[in-house]
Amino acid sequence: MSRRSDHSREEIREMALAAAETIASEQGYTGLSARKVASAIGYTVGTLYLVFDNLDDLILQVNGRTLDHLHTQMVKEQNQHQDARERLLQLGHTYIRFADEDPHRWEMIFEHHLPEDHETPKWFLEKVARMFLLVETGLEPLAKRHSPQEITQAARALWGGVHGICILAVTRKLDVVGVDSVQDLSQSLMDNYLRGFTGH
Amino acid sequence: MSRRSDHSREEIREMALAAAETIASEQGYTGLSARKVASAIGYTVGTLYLVFDNLDDLILQVNGRTLDHLHTQMVKEQNQHQDARERLLQLGHTYIRFADEDPHRWEMIFEHHLPEDHETPKWFLEKVARMFLLVETGLEPLAKRHSPQEITQAARALWGGVHGICILAVTRKLDVVGVDSVQDLSQSLMDNYLRGFTGH
DNA sequence: ACGATTAATTGAACGATGTTTAATTCTTGT
DNA sequence: ACAAGAATTAAACATCGTTCAATTAATCGT
Incomplete structure (x- = not known):
């Protein structure tokens, strides 16, 4: 053709x-x-x-591929552990390592904004949601006593939290150096949150 | 003159x-x-x-003023509560409301990046640190059994977490609508984290 | 085999951006 | 009144996203 x-x-x-x-x-x-x-x-x-369509479209596609990449990696490394708790912690670990290994590509997912009158296409939001679902699924076996609603809420809070630590670290607003410190912070967040959420 | x-x-x-x-x-x-x-x-x-010096300089000054604004507001509303726990939760609450009330100005603090070869000036980093210190101070009375190092770590994790929820919500990547839902999420994060951190 | 059609690709143009600098306009000291 | 010097501008430059008429090449009909 x-x-x-x-x-x-x-x-x-x-x-x-x-x-x-x-x-x-x-x-x-x-x-x-x-x-x-x-x-x-x-x-x-x-x-x-x-x-x-335009440069926004192109960047959106690139970001979509980055999300795919990240999702694939998270699923893969997820399977290296049996323990439900270990699996959940691994998600945060992988997320941060991904961001550290290619910070520019990871950051672009969040730096890029569509003009105010255009809303983010559904296929892109679904990629984000798919990744968030991974956290929700990982959280499920640890929260048998909680309602699905509570689990959804907790997954959002957890993923948002890890993401926040990650983005502040990458943009050097957290006064920490080295990936390991960031991993420690994220670990601390998840550890304590889970302890509080599940009651040991 | x-x-x-x-x-x-x-x-x-x-x-x-x-x-x-x-x-x-x-x-x-x-x-x-x-x-x-x-x-x-x-x-x-x-x-x-x-x-x-250039536009980056101007934006940095604006962002500095925004940080001042935010800091002032947090300190002020901090004093509305006696209970140490309430005071800490109030910090997150104020942070999110501030972001919601003027999202563009709040977002600019994090969207703007200096060119790679220039590093963020000290006076700006200090404004960021000052705000983070607020969280640390608020956390102290709740963590008598913890070392200063642990408290610092916890404050970073907490503030990073609240920030992450906030930024994902503002950029519509969290599938939540309305400020109240974001407040709930942040509250959930802090609640559970604190329960885990302090042991009730 | 060749001309006509049609699609792919370019190059130039437009308005907007950050930044620099020569020229201009005003104020002040003498 | 005039010279000196500072404040301000206007124009220029390179780059940006985006559009589109012009050009080039491949295909189709004959």
């Missing part, structure tokens, strides 16, 4: 997303631009607009 | 900061630009560069 070049729309799309990931990873959210992505794949800006 | 106009450098500085606050509050971080600030105070861009 390709007319002028060797690349189909789908191929160009894939190349652009890969290039954007690399640029974002190396130069951060602000270092990402349409022209950089285009020239990285040997095309012109105009071509990008044939494949993406 | 003013030469050509009725405004001293200090006055221009103040006017610019006030204008930037309004613009950021109404149009968000991305809606803020040097030209907008300049024209809002009846000057040209060039004048801004006589008073600020």
Whole structure:
């Protein structure tokens, strides 16, 4: 179906997303631009607009892939433990390590904002929800005495908490250095929260 | 000392900061630009560069003022309660309400990033630390059996946690609507964490 | 085989951005 | 009144997202 070049729309799309990931990873959210992505794949800006609605769309796709990546990793490492408690702690651990290993790509998920009149597409919100569900599922066996509603609430609080520690650490607003300190903080949060939530 | 106009450098500085606050509050971080600030105070861009190093500097000053604002409010409402536990919970409550009442200005504190080679000035980090100290102080009477180190750690975890819930809620990634739900979440986090941390 | 059609791709343009600087305008001291 | 000096501007530069007429190449009909 390709007319002028060797690349189909789908191929160009894939190349652009890969290039954007690399640029974002190396130069951060602000270092990402349409022209950089285009020239990285040997095309012109105009071509990008044939494949993406606009730059927001492109970034949203990249962020979607990052969320997929993160989700996959969390599920995988989840299975390394039997103990329900260990499994839940592992989720936080993986989340923080992911953020530490590629901070720019992780941060872009939260730095990027759609213009006020556009709302986040459903498929993206679902990716976020899917990850949050992972926490909820991990929490379930530890909270047999709680209602589903309470578990949902607790999962949100827990994930929000870990995320907060993570983002403050990455943006250096927590006065801590090194990944390990962040892991300790997150561990402390989950430990104490769980103790309070389950009553030992 | 003013030469050509009725405004001293200090006055221009103040006017610019006030204008930037309004613009950021109404149009968000991305809606803020040097030209907008300049024209809002009846000057040209060039004048801004006589008073600020660059736009990053200006935004940093605005964010510093926002942090001052927030700190003042937290201290004030802190004194409405006698009970140590109530006082601590109030901190989270005030934090979230502040974020809800002027989300754009609150978000800008965390959305704005200095270029990678510049590090955040000390005076700014101190404002952040000052606020975090508030949590630490509030936590102290509830943790007589803990070492200062543990209290510091707990305060970081707690504040990070509340912040995470807040930022995910503001950016609509938590699937909750209304401030009250966010307050509930934060309350749940602090409640359970404290129960675990203090042993009731 | 070749011209016509149609799609892919470009390049230039537009308005907006942060930042710098030469030129201008005003104030002040003498 | 004039020279000196400071305040302020206007224009310039490079970059940004976005659009679109023009161009180039591949396909189709004959």
